[in-house]
Amino acid sequence: MKTKFKLLTRPWLEGLQKAGLSSWKRLAPPFIAIAAALIVCGVLMLFMNFNPLLAYQALFESAIGNKSAIGTTIIKSLPLLITGLAVTIAYRTEIFNIGVEGQILVGGIFAIWVGTKVSGLPSFIHIPLCMIAGMAGGMAYALLPAWLKAKRGINEVIVTLLLNYVAALLLSWAVRGPLREPGQLYAKTAEIAETARLPILVPEMRLHPGIFIALILITLGYFFLWHTVPGFNIRFVGANQRAAEAAGINVPKTMMTSFLISGSLAGLAGTLHIIGTEYRMLESFLSGFGYDAIAAALVGQLHPLGVLLGGFFFGALRSGSNGMQISLGIPSTLIYVIQALIILFVLASYHIRFGWRWWKREKQRDVFKQEIQSRN
Amino acid sequence: MADLLSQFLFIFTSPDFYAAVLRLTTPILLVAMGSIFCERAGIMNIAIEGFMLMGAMTAVVVTYYLGSPWLGALGAMLAAMVLSILFAVFVVIIGTDHIVTAVALNVLSLGATSLIFRRIFGAMSTTPEITGLPIWRIPLLGDLPVLGNILFNQSPLVYLAFLSVPIANFFMFRTKWGLNIRAVGETPRAADTVGLNVYRIRFYTILVSGLVAGLAGAFLSIGQTTIFQEGMTAGRGYIAYTAIVFGKWNPLGALAGAVIFGFADALQLRIQALGMGIPYQFALMIPYIFTILAIVFAVGRVSWSAAYGQPYRRVERSVD
Numbered sequence: 144m145k146t147k148f149k150l151l152t153r154p155w156l157e158g159l160q161k162a163g164l165s166s167w168k169r170l171a172p173p174f175i176a177i178a179a180a181l182i183v184c185g186v187l188m189l190f191m192n193f194n195p196l197l198a199y200q201a202l203f204e205s206a207i208g209n210k211s212a213i214g215t216t217i218i219k220s221l222p223l224l225i226t227g228l229a230v231t232i233a234y235r236t237e238i239f240n241i242g243v244e245g246q247i248l249v250g251g252i253f254a255i256w257v258g259t260k261v262s263g264l265p266s267f268i269h270i271p272l273c274m275i276a277g278m279a280g281g282m283a284y285a286l287l288p289a290w291l292k293a294k295r296g297i298n299e300v301i302v303t304l305l306l307n308y309v310a311a312l313l314l315s316w317a318v319r320g321p322l323r324e325p326g327q328l329y330a331k332t333a334e335i336a337e338t339a340r341l342p343i344l345v346p347e348m349r350l351h352p353g354i355f356i357a358l359i360l361i362t363l364g365y366f367f368l369w370h371t372v373p374g375f376n377i378r379f380v381g382a383n384q385r386a387a388e389a390a391g392i393n394v395p396k397t398m399m400t401s402f403l404i405s406g407s408l409a410g411l412a413g414t415l416h417i418i419g420t421e422y423r424m425l426e427s428f429l430s431g432f433g434y435d436a437i438a439a440a441l442v443g444q445l446h447p448l449g450v451l452l453g454g455f456f457f458g459a460l461r462s463g464s465n466g467m468q469i470s471l472g473i474p475s476t477l478i479y480v481i482q483a484l485i486i487l488f489v490l491a492s493y494h495i496r497f498g499w500r501w502w503k504r505e506k507q508r509d510v511f512k513q514e515i516q517s518r519n
Numbered sequence: 520m521a522d523l524l525s526q527f528l529f530i531f532t533s534p535d536f537y538a539a540v541l542r543l544t545t546p547i548l549l550v551a552m553g554s555i556f557c558e559r560a561g562i563m564n565i566a567i568e569g570f571m572l573m574g575a576m577t578a579v580v581v582t583y584y585l586g587s588p589w590l591g592a593l594g595a596m597l598a599a600m601v602l603s604i605l606f607a608v609f610v611v612i613i614g615t616d617h618i619v620t621a622v623a624l625n626v627l628s629l630g631a632t633s634l635i636f637r638r639i640f641g642a643m644s645t646t647p648e649i650t651g652l653p654i655w656r657i658p659l660l661g662d663l664p665v666l667g668n669i670l671f672n673q674s675p676l677v678y679l680a681f682l683s684v685p686i687a688n689f690f691m692f693r694t695k696w697g698l699n700i701r702a703v704g705e706t707p708r709a710a711d712t713v714g715l716n717v718y719r720i721r722f723y724t725i726l727v728s729g730l731v732a733g734l735a736g737a738f739l740s741i742g743q744t745t746i747f748q749e750g751m752t753a754g755r756g757y758i759a760y761t762a763i764v765f766g767k768w769n770p771l772g773a774l775a776g777a778v779i780f781g782f783a784d785a786l787q788l789r790i791q792a793l794g795m796g797i798p799y800q801f802a803l804m805i806p807y808i809f810t811i812l813a814i815v816f817a818v819g820r821v822s823w824s825a826a827y828g829q830p831y832r833r834v835e836r837s838v839d
Contacts, residue, residue: 191638239618287811297814300565300618301757301764305807308754316800434626441619474637476749479630486623490615 173442173449176488177456184481193473201473205466206459212466214348218420220458222247222412222429224357226436227443227450228364229408234445235368235381236401242288242303243409244433245310246281250410252317253280254417255424258335259322269338273418274411281410282403284310289402293395299402307433318426334422341419351419360408364447377401409433431479435461438482441489457482523795530789538669539788542743544781545680546571546735550759551766551773552683553731557724558763559691561704563828564725566606566621567732568756569628570599574736576632579649579747580639588652588741592676595737596730602628603729607722614830625756633749651745652676652738676738687770700724707831717831732756754807761810765817776813783809 185195206216226243233240240246254277257269264272288306291297317332324333341351368374376397379387388394416429435457442456443449460482464475530536550571554564574595582591606624609615640647655678657671691697699720702710707717739755740747758780765779766772787805790797 191634239622241622291815295815300622301761302811302814304565304757305754305761305811309804309807312800312804316798319800320798434622437619437622474634476630476633476637479626480634481630483623483627483630486626487609487615487620490619490623491609491613494613494615 172492173444173453173489176485176492177442179488180481180484183484184477187480188473188477193471198467198471198473198477201467201470202460202463204463205470206463210347211349212462214345214350215462215465216455216459217354218349218416218458219461220455221353221357221419222416222432223435223439223458223461224450224454225360225412225415226409226432227439227454228361228447229405229412230436230440231443231445231447231450232364232368232377232401232408233405234440235377236398237381237384238292238398238402238405239300240285240288240303240402240405240409241300241433241437242285242306242406243436244431245303245307246284246406246409247413247429247433248310248314249284249413250277250279250281250407251413251417251424251428252314252322253277253410254414255317255322255332255335258339258418258422259333262336262338264338266338269336270341270418273335273339274414277410277414277417278407279410281413282407284410285402285406289399289406292402293398311430314424314428315426318424322424324423330426332424335418339418340422341415349420353415353419356415358451360411361447361451364450368447373397373400409436434479435482438486441486526793526795530786530793534665534669536785536789538673539785540778540781541669541673541677541681542781543784543788544777545674545677545742546738546755547759547762547780548680548774548777549676549683549735549738550728550732550756551762551777552680552687552770553735554728554759555687555763555768555770555773556691556700557721557728558760558768558827559704560700560721560724561707561826561829561831562610562721562725563617564606564621564728565618565757565760566603566624567728567759568752568754569621569625570602570606570729570732571736571739571752571756572625572628572632572750573602574599574733575740575751576636576736576747577733578737578741579647579745580635582649582651582741583647586650588650591649591741592652592734592737595740596733599733599736600726600729603725603732606729607725610830611718611721611725614832616830617828629750632747636747636749649741649745651741674738674742676734676742680735684770684774691770704826707826711831721831735759758806758810761814765813779813780806780809 181199185199188195188198205212207213226247229243229246230240254273257273257276261269261272284306288299288302291302292299319330322332324331341353344350344352366374368378376387376392377400379390379392380394380397384394387397412432413429417424421428439453439457440450441453443451443453460478464478467473467477468475550567554567557564577598578588578591578595580591581594582588585591585594602624606620609620610617652674654673655675660667660671663671691701699710699715702713703715703717703720711717735755736752739751759777762776762780763773765776766774783806787802790802790805791799
């Protein structure tokens with residue numbers, strides 16, 4: 144009875160609690176959701192007098208059309224891989240970390256500060272120092288909502304959403320105030336020192352070693368969640384908080400852990416984007432990537448390996464939308480619409496699948512009833 | 520220090536400041552009064568942010584084409600309601616997670632509004648010339664010495680917002696419909712057992728929240744100003760939600776919350792205007808920080824019902 148209740152109230156999370164991406168039934172929903180979202184968005188484009196086929200062609204070409212496009216896609220996916228993992232780990236504890244958006248920014252500000260104000264260090268110290276600073280920044284920014292959630296039971300969603308606005312203002316202040324590059328008309332921070340930059344591996348694709356860090360983190364994330372004790376606790380708390388409490392797991396501590404890991408990963412994502420690609424921050428730094436991360440995590444079925452695919456997909460969407468805007472004049476904000484539709488369809492797909500299963504069961508019950516009646 | 524004090528004294532003694540408090544409270548209060556019913560019916564509705572944004576955009580577009588801000592406000596209400604129907608279909612009928620659905624809808628609204636606005640008015644997003652909602656000076660009362668200008672020389676939506684509080688309170692606690700809504704939120708199963716249609720009541724209350732949020736959005740774009748900017752609601756929907764939680768899901772309490780946040784917003788504007796050596800970004804943070812502090816100190820472990828924010832499935836009863 145208990146399990147069935149749970150199954151029906153939160154079927155999609157319940158269905159995701161198992162490891163492994165085994166059956167096609169689990170793999171299909173995201174693809175169906177993506178296809179459905181693209182079709183609906185195409186219809187919307189028709190209403191707005193854009194040609195959806197041309198639009199998707201432009202999107203596709205500027206996402207993976209040539210070498211530099213692929214490079215841009217990988218570079219844009221990189222923060223999404225890490226933040227997607229951040230969202231996933233938090234969500235496994237039933238914490239919906241929408242604050243990723245803000246944590247990226249605060250981590251980035253910390254990293255910029257270390258990257259520009261500290262000088263004279265060798266690269267092998269300066270780069271890790273930046274990364275640690277970025278992670279600390281992200282973690283610090285997750286501390287308040289984490290503490291409120293774990294100790295006082297206050298919903299993390301509203302707090303993190305509001306903190307996102309505060310973080311954007313903090314960045315605006317940092318970019319125009321203390322970290323501003325003097326003598327520039329357009330507000331931006333100074334570039335970080337040469338010693339803090341990651342080397343470029345493939346110049347025509349602007350690839351940097353950050354991608355390996357992301358891949359390693361995703362692998363580690365998988366092992367952490369399914370092959371370590373804290374990871375088990377995180378999943379246990381997420382699956383059934385009361386049972387976890389009864390089993391003697393320190394629920395607040397587990398929540399804090401997963402939230403803070405999530406925050407520090409978000410900070411790291413911002414940092415890698417700075418020390419690998421941009422070397423500086425503008426006011427528009429990675430804006431909207433926190434929401435992309437949520438979409439990537441949900442499409443990836445809250446599984447680190449799924450996040451890998453989801454992250455690359457949304458990275459491609461990001462880089463493709465730029466090309467679409469340049470060549471066809473379709474505003475790049477279109478991707479927000481696609482993204483939102485994908486999230487909605489992913490959510491719906493689980494329910495519709497479980498609803499189907501329930502309906503079949505109901506039908507069976509009817510058959511039984513008829514049989515019983517006919518016997519009597 | 521003394522200088523700073525005198526500046527604050529200047530702010531707090533000017534009648535204009537209090538008029539601004541009322542004006543800035545209005546969108547938050549309106550939205551809160553609209554969505555308090557669906558909150559009471561058990562829906563955690565933070566999609567009001569997206570509804571408001573849709574309303575704000577539509578109001579400008581409709582006013583531009585039809586020339587009447589009143590039709591603009593009506594269009595805003597309808598557009599926001601369309602979005603709220605989408606929310607209701609997902610949350611009530613399909614039974615998806617309230618929060619994730621709401622966040623997705625807010626992203627959808629952000630993308631769709633800027634897409635439509637840029638499509639109509641060009642990539643530069645230059646705002647067209649439109650006439651906003653008028654200001655109604657109440658006869659006689661508007662001529663009162665100080666209070667007249669503060670209270671009775673405002674946009675009609677300001678009056679509507681404050682009048683809606685006693686109306687919402689009466690509706691919620693003195694009518695059968697209000698009782699039904701509260702029952703559905705408190706224990707949906709029991710409400711279902713006595714014959715209330717949980718789905719229908721939740722669906723309609725969400726529609727009401729959409730309608731009213733659209734009007735509040737219209738107030739932002741054609742009431743306070745005559746422009747639309749991308750993402751111009753800037754979290755007012757979330758702040759309104761917090762006002763409801765702060766007020767423990769009571770209309771009168773939500774009024775208190777909304778006034779506090781309106782006060783913070785007005786204060787922030789004055790600080791920006793006066794300079795005072797504070798970077799404007801920090802001034803802009805004030806309403807958000809007020810809101811977070813309100814959550815931290817006033818709310819605590821408050822949730823008025825176990826069914827709150829949970830999708831309701833009737834089938835649970837029949838499957839065991």
